[in-house]
Amino acid sequence: MRKGEATRARIVEEAARLAALRGLTAVSLADVADAVGLSKSGLFKHFDSKEAMQIAVVEHVMAHFTAHTWTPVASLPTPRERLEKIFELWMDWEDLVWTESGCPIIALSVELDDQPGPPRDLLQKSLRQWRRTLINQFVDLRDPPLSEAEAQAAYFQMKSFAMGYTDARRMMGDQDARRSATGAFEALLDRTARAAA
Amino acid sequence: MRKGEATRARIVEEAARLAALRGLTAVSLADVADAVGLSKSGLFKHFDSKEAMQIAVVEHVMAHFTAHTWTPVASLPTPRERLEKIFELWMDWEDLVWTESGCPIIALSVELDDQPGPPRDLLQKSLRQWRRTLINQFVDLRDPPLSEAEAQAAYFQMKSFAMGYTDARRMMGDQDARRSATGAFEALLDRTARAAA
DNA sequence: TAGAAAAGAGCACGACCGGTCGCTTACGTC
DNA sequence: GACGTAAGCGACCGGTCGTGCTCTTTTCTA
Numbered sequence: 001m002r003k004g005e006a007t008r009a010r011i012v013e014e015a016a017r018l019a020a021l022r023g024l025t026a027v028s029l030a031d032v033a034d035a036v037g038l039s040k041s042g043l044f045k046h047f048d049s050k051e052a053m054q055i056a057v058v059e060h061v062m063a064h065f066t067a068h069t070w071t072p073v074a075s076l077p078t079p080r081e082r083l084e085k086i087f088e089l090w091m092d093w094e095d096l097v098w099t100e101s102g103c104p105i106i107a108l109s110v111e112l113d114d115q116p117g118p119p120r121d122l123l124q125k126s127l128r129q130w131r132r133t134l135i136n137q138f139v140d141l142r143d144p145p146l147s148e149a150e151a152q153a154a155y156f157q158m159k160s161f162a163m164g165y166t167d168a169r170r171m172m173g174d175q176d177a178r179r180s181a182t183g184a185f186e187a188l189l190d191r192t193a194r195a196a197a
Numbered sequence: 198m199r200k201g202e203a204t205r206a207r208i209v210e211e212a213a214r215l216a217a218l219r220g221l222t223a224v225s226l227a228d229v230a231d232a233v234g235l236s237k238s239g240l241f242k243h244f245d246s247k248e249a250m251q252i253a254v255v256e257h258v259m260a261h262f263t264a265h266t267w268t269p270v271a272s273l274p275t276p277r278e279r280l281e282k283i284f285e286l287w288m289d290w291e292d293l294v295w296t297e298s299g300c301p302i303i304a305l306s307v308e309l310d311d312q313p314g315p316p317r318d319l320l321q322k323s324l325r326q327w328r329r330t331l332i333n334q335f336v337d338l339r340d341p342p343l344s345e346a347e348a349q350a351a352y353f354q355m356k357s358f359a360m361g362y363t364d365a366r367r368m369m370g371d372q373d374a375r376r377s378a379t380g381a382f383e384a385l386l387d388r389t390a391r392a393a394a
Numbered sequence: 395t396a397g398a399a400a401a402g403a404g405c406a407c408g409a410c411c412g413g414t415c416g417c418t419t420a421c422g423t424c
Numbered sequence: 425g426a427c428g429t430a431a432g433c434g435a436c437c438g439g440t441c442g443t444g445c446t447c448t449t450t451t452c453t454a
Binding site for chain 1: 401402403404405
């Protein structure tokens with residue numbers, strides 16, 4: 001039992017790594033089995049189907065993302081400090097944690113947004129929780145609090161910059177991407193915190 | 198010869214449609230052949246390999262995008278008018294032209310950014326041209342002209358909002374996405390045009 | 395420590411993959 | 425209108441896909 005859990009975790013990690021590189025559907029069970037040093041049929045002792053493994057990958061990626069960007073931030077005193085740190089960690093996540101492949105969440109979003117099914121539903125649910133968490137931070141950024149619509153607009157820009165950062169770095173080879181992203185986000189925080197109610 | 202060209206165009210269009218849905222690699226030659234009403238071997242009279250077809254898809258998508266967002270705009274008198282219209286057409290492209298699949302350029306970028314090869318190189322070259330075109334518009338947005346760095350930063354935000362718009366609409370189901378995107382972009386234009394040299 | 399249960403290997407299956415070959419049909423040109 | 429060539433078809437190749445099945449080995453537990 002103990003052993004099985006460890007193996008399962010290794011499978012999910014390798015599957016996530018390959019899925020970030022080639023796409024969730026494109027990674028074959030043989031690929032994962034080879035990467036983890038197992039036979040293809042050995043995989044089926046841990047997952048009943050390929051889809052079950054895909055679901056576990058989505059779960060793992062989102063849990064990893066939350067642990068990376070939220071856990072070390074939850075104890076910071078002000079919303080502004082939390083948002084600034086989250087954005088830094090978010091960019092680290094994109095090019096330090098997933099250097100070879102780029103952010104798996106963006107890859108999964110683009111791949112699954114038109115593919116109905118349990119993997120997509122799980123990703124969507126998890127992303128909506130994340131969105132709510134960040135919108136709440138934006139609401140508390142200013143006194144008096146931001147309206148829901150204002151906070152949503154601010155979140156929209158934050159997420160846009162996070163996505164744009166990966167694209168600029170990976171596809172366009174933009175060396176100044178991090179400066180552009182950080183600058184844009186700081187300016188967003190300034191405007192949002194300063195704006196009149 | 199005339200007939201062949203027409204068939205080839207239909208193949209590329211169908212392949213692009215399917216690639217936007219499932220990914221460039223995931224679409225099989227049998228899928229495309231069925232969609233266009235051809236036999237699989239018939240496809241090979243128009244493309245020597247699957248990769249040749251993928252290259253044609255990338256070419257077609259980028260040409261289509263340029264025709265959609267730039268051609269009707271080139272004659273507008275001021276950079277601001279051009280940029281505003283481009284951004285509107287860009288969002289139309291994402292959810293009116295590619296309603297069922299989402300923007301194929303974003304899908305291709307995310308899929309190919311870690312897959313070296315001719316399709317990736319072609320996409321990258323084409324996207325860099327587009328980037329240059331838009332940065333030039335930003336440079337001329339203000340008198341005195343924006344510095345290259347300022348224009349790059351403004352382009353970074355514009356592209357981010359275009360990407361964020363698709364994500365918000367398709368993955369998050371955000372009904373206010375268009376308003377958020379338009380608002381953010383208009384504010385960007387205001388700030389950029391107004392900023393002191 | 396014995397035995398049950400979990401972990402994993404080996405093999406086979408039907409379906410589909412990209413690609414080739416030889417054949418027929420339809421078209422464009424003189 | 426004849427004819428060369430382009431367009432397209434069906435059969436087939438070796439290989440990989442996801443997924444069962446049976447059998448062996450390892451691991452945990454009573």
